[in-house]
Amino acid sequence: MPAEEYSFAKFTENPFYNELNGRLVDMAEVGPGQKIMDLACGTGGVTRLVLERLKGARNNVVICIDHSASALRQARGSLKERKEAALLFVQSRVEQLTEAIKGKVDAVLYCNAIHYVPNKEELVGRIAEVVKPGGVFAFNTSFYEGPQAPEAVLFYRKWMMKAMRILKQDYGLSLQKTEKVESRKHLTADEYKSLVERHGFRIKKQTVDPVNVPLQGWIDISRFKDFIEGSMPGVPLDKASASLIKAVKQTYEEMKITYVPRNWLDVVAVRV
Numbered sequence: 001m002p003a004e005e006y007s008f009a010k011f012t013e014n015p016f017y018n019e020l021n022g023r024l025v026d027m028a029e030v031g032p033g034q035k036i037m038d039l040a041c042g043t044g045g046v047t048r049l050v051l052e053r054l055k056g057a058r059n060n061v062v063i064c065i066d067h068s069a070s071a072l073r074q075a076r077g078s079l080k081e082r083k084e085a086a087l088l089f090v091q092s093r094v095e096q097l098t099e100a101i102k103g104k105v106d107a108v109l110y111c112n113a114i115h116y117v118p119n120k121e122e123l124v125g126r127i128a129e130v131v132k133p134g135g136v137f138a139f140n141t142s143f144y145e146g147p148q149a150p151e152a153v154l155f156y157r158k159w160m161m162k163a164m165r166i167l168k169q170d171y172g173l174s175l176q177k178t179e180k181v182e183s184r185k186h187l188t189a190d191e192y193k194s195l196v197e198r199h200g201f202r203i204k205k206q207t208v209d210p211v212n213v214p215l216q217g218w219i220d221i222s223r224f225k226d227f228i229e230g231s232m233p234g235v236p237l238d239k240a241s242a243s244l245i246k247a248v249k250q251t252y253e254e255m256k257i258t259y260v261p262r263n264w265l266d267v268v269a270v271r272v
Helices: 015-028 045-052 069-078 094-100 120-130 150-171 189-198 215-221 225-231 237-255
Strands: 035-039 061-066 086-091 105-111 131-141 201-214 259-271
Touching (some): 015 045, 015 105, 015 131, 015 259, 045 061, 045 105, 061 094, 094 120, 120 189, 150 237, 189 259, 201 215, 215 237, 225 237
Parallel strands (some): 035 061, 035 105, 061 086, 105 131
Antiparallel strands (some): 131 259
8 A cells, every 4th residue: 555545534434533523513613604724624524524514504614724635635526516615625734824824714623633743832823823813723632641441541552562463473573662752742631721721712612522433443543644653653554554453353352342432632712
């Protein structure tokens, strides 16, 4: 599989993922006449959820931003029949947000991606510049420093141990010892709260959304470049992905489970 095909798209097809993002969109209370930004929109899954909630509304604009030209092409193609709002597609990295967007927006939605950004201070500062006073910044993440169910901790430990063993046995490879990069250092819920408050936001809602992730969800995330590199640094993507997938199947079988609970942190903040 070419490196560019290790995308997040397959994971976004999981029903549980659409449901939890739908809950965040509902928490953000998007509505008629708003200008809404879907940041790191990928292939348009969250944009579609927004449009479903705007049926019958008028004068809406949805700005879809992603760094990947191929993802934006897919989003544009899959959403071309939707008429609930004017859609704008912008290729840009999230760190270059203020250069890419002119004017202010009523809401920024940023689903399951903030943990990948190394400089979160700069990112939230730029988001604050584009959100109107009274506007909303809503984001979620499953990669934060917080309590997880004991069975989830046990599952992850077993999975990673098996993956490293398979990597060694099947491919003669080992993980490279690397310094934990800034984007892999997970913040706590309180640290995220402090982060947004430092940039002129007030927390409106902050919840933990427990989700039961089936085997297919873990298989699909094991095909995603960022997850692979975070779990198995320095290993070729194809061999690391194959090891993770083989290991997670073995782990589910050994633990005799059908899902693993995973917590998502949901945050909705208002620009003051």
